Amino acid sequence: MLQPEERIWRVVGLILPGYVATYGQVAALADLPGRSRMVSRWMGMAPSSLSLPWHRVINSRGRISIPKSSEFYSIKRDRLLAEGVQVLEGVVNLKKYTWQPDQVELMFALDNAEPCWEEKGSR
DNA sequence: AAGATGACGTGCT
DNA sequence: GAGCACGCCATCT
DSSP, X not given: OOOHHHHHHHHHHHOOTTOBEEHHHHXXXXXXXXXXXXXXXXXXXXXXXXXXXXXXXXXXXXXXXXXXXXXXXXXXXXXXXHTTOOEETTXXXXXXXXXXXXXXXXXXXXXXXXXXXXXXXXX
16 A cells, blocks of 8 residues: 555646645545645655645645745745636635546556655665 | 644634 | 634654
């Protein structure tokens, strides 16, 4: 079975440009219901080589969960805008932009036991 | 080892 | 909407 972190990374990697997913949604799809905090934590720990679309993950209220003072706030907002996702006052219309996963693609990604990233020596 | 922390969620005032 | 209380749990002090 895949490690929880990797399931999260794989789910995030499937989010299509122009759409967003919530932390809770990602957690649930990764079979980790209720553990949305782990999604944010582990996304930040993902190897940069994965180039995860972390900017497409926002909170359940449709808000960018990063302080406006952080440089990452603007990076996230700019990337969403560049993909055509409307962001007003740090808020995204979830009804309009929520990602609907392709179930087959999702199952394949989570069932494939081959690690999708390499890390020398560890685990 | 024990307590605090947090890119969160739900539910209730 | 704005707070607050909890639940969650890997990491950091």
